[in-house]
Amino acid sequence: MNYKWIRLFLAALLMFAAAYMPRPAEAKNRDDGILITYTSLDGKETVNGKMLDLLAGHFSSSVTIKSDHDVTAADLKGKGRVIYYGETKKKLSRQFISLISGMPQQLVSIGYNAEQFRQFAGLSLTEKQNVYRIYSNEEKTDLSLEKGADVFGVSGVKGKALYTYRSNDGKTHPFMWKTDSSNYYFGFTNLLNDSLLTAKELRKVFGESPGSTLLYLRLEDISPMSDEKLLYQAGAYLHKRNIPFIMAVIPVYLNPENGEKVYLSDKPKMVNVLKKLQKMGGSIIIHGYTHAYRYSETGEGFEFWDAKADQPITSENADDTPVKLEKEQDFPNEKAYQTYAEPFRKKEDIYTRTKLEQAIDDLTELGLYPLSFEAPHYTMSEEGYSIASSYFSSIFGQVQLSATTWKTSGAPPFVSKPEMLNGMTLYPETIGFVNASKKNPFGDMENKISQMIDFEGGVAGGFYHPYLGMKYLPELIDQMERIPNGEWLDLKRTKQTVTSDSVEIKTNGDGTIHVQNKIHPVRAFFEHHHQTPLEKALWILSGVVFLFVIMFAGYTLYLRATLKKRIFKERRSLE
Structure with a gap:
């Protein structure tokens, strides 16, 4: 029996299996880009939008940020997830609604306007309230918020409530949801105050477990x-x-x-x-x-x-x-x-x-x-x-x-x-x-x-x-x-x-620092910041004078050598 061909066949089979084996969610999603799209009063990115950029940048090194009226179908290419941030209430354009509602990517919607997307059909915001204590349905624990949070009470969504709060009338209201189709809604707009909670829930969205x-x-x-x-x-x-x-x-x-x-x-x-x-x-x-x-x-x-x-x-x-x-x-x-x-x-x-x-x-x-x-x-x-x-x-x-x-x-x-x-x-x-x-x-x-x-x-x-x-x-x-x-x-x-x-200074992760000079040492000397234009001119003049001194000394030695040769020849001719 030809064992060589069997070994080759098994090796090829292993390579094929490795190529098509599903990767862990964290590793796969980190390679995917993220599209953040937002709605603001003037169409400009706000400080809360930039805070969201800081958070999303943990999960991907390829984050694209665009306002709702600038997003096109091309922006969705290479993006594993889309995060929509509605900082202000607005009737979104049909084109934008159609694009987001019809995309296959997972959607995380924060703040206003989520109900306009197919993924959150039926969602309504019942009230807005500043709360200092919330309840996690998953962890079965109460959490206190030092700075408080402005949250939206939510109803009409099919899925699972992640967090709730108790209003002044004693009723419990959910404000964060995971839908049956695994899309997420976060019911608040002040991401500066709520960044820790947002970061914690985004981890769940991206399938990342806390490490060290x-x-x-x-x-x-x-x-x-x-x-x-x-x-x-x-x-x-x-x-x-x-x-x-x-x-x-x-x-x-x-x-x-x-x-x-x-x-x-x-x-x-x-x-x-x-x-x-x-x-x-x-x-x-x-x-x-x-x-x-x-x-x-x-x-x-x-x-x-x-x-x-x-x-x-x-x-x-x-x-x-x-x-x-x-x-x-x-x-x-x-x-x-x-x-x-x-x-x-x-x-x-x-x-x-x-x-x-x-x-x-x-x-x-x-x-x-x-x-x-x-x-x-x-x-x-x-x-x-x-x-x-x-x-x-x-x-x-x-x-x-x-x-x-x-x-x-x-x-x-x-x-x-x-x-x-x-x-x-x-x-x-x-x-x-x-x-x-x-x-x-x-x-x-x-x-x-x-x-x-x-x-x-x-x-x-x-x-x-x-x-x-x-x-x-x-x-x-x-x-x-x-x-x-x-x-x-x-x-x-x-x-x-x-x-x-x-x-250029580099570290490769082994504890060693590698330094490479890009310019000639002489040029570096003259480009040093301590050298004023006058000082540089004086150094150049000194260099020229020094060069002439070397040339003069060399010429003097040459004349002496030539004179010695001539005297030697004259002596030999006299002999």
Whole structure:
């Protein structure tokens, strides 16, 4: 018998079976894209819509967001699920209703207008109420909501009620449903307040089970003027407890009184401490270049947002008089507004790129290798995030959700890759920081840590200021480690890329940092930020003079050698 052919046949059969074997829902759905479509008053994406983007970005790296009047059949291609968000009540167009009602994809509908789709035929909203306590029918437990939630009572849906609340008259009302055809309805509109509950239910939609909780701690606002001894104490303590940590570094300190700059290279002791801590498990991330805009103090001021005018950066030079931007509603149409705004966007682009380039290059030249980015005060325009994505593969903290004010920000409870970050992975800050100015410095953190314990399998990320010394750090770590099934994030053991025009920094997940210079060392020397135009000219002049000195010395040696040869020939001829 020919066993060779039998073995080949069995191998082919196994390959065929593997190719057609159903994959787990989580693995399959993660490869599928998500279409988020929304209805708002002006057709523009709102802060709640962007919050939904942050949540959906956890389940897919391919999220598309479009208003209801822009969606076409082509937008459904490659999308495994559709999430509709009705922030305002509106009669939807026939074309849009037909498209959503006839699609084969699973539909999650949030807020208003769901009853207009075939998937939720018969649904009606009975009332709207602000509630602080809800009941989970699946878990058979009551849940308290610290900030409360504006929910819609729902009736007329065939399926299973997931959550209910009790109204003032004592009656029970469902507000979240799973239909018989496995479509979902969430009866609320304020996703900023209800993000944890939304995230929890989206997990069920996508078939994801909670895993371990990712823990991380940033040592925050490290600048050239920080106390290197206190920084080392904090880093050494974390190293002793086998905790990888993150150092948010600001390469330049800006003196608010006179505008003078202190560079990290001017502080060799601080550089040595950072290098030691980098070897001891610390990962460096860039926390801006100066963490200041105009003459605000480093660590206190903003950098990528004009906080005083509450608008995006409008000048390449921070010393220029700020221009107050006009509002979009002041223009006759969107095209006119875009024409007006374009020059300011170009200035913001130049300003932001210059800052990020300088920050990456300054640290790298000192042997400090940044692996990610954190926007100062978590403030940046959406254009700013897009620019940052060309330098960093990830970002830490929260995300500014409004295009008109820095005062609205948010973060999902888990790692995400939303559309608005243009490919960057977000490691969210979810538990805050130790606030020594309060009577109970841990009060807010304790509440947020408890929320992450209840959520399960998210990210418990926070930060600590090293200037506080060791007074609060041990208790903070104890608080974080009470989270069950927690795993500390080691950024070096993830895949990261940081790149500038002159250098590329990469980690492949094995704990090793790979650095590749893109430009010649001589060019890098002359492009260093410390070199003013006059200094560069003097260096070039010095180089030219040095070249002439070499040429003169070479020519002198040549003449001497020639003279020796001539004298030698003359002597021989005389003999």
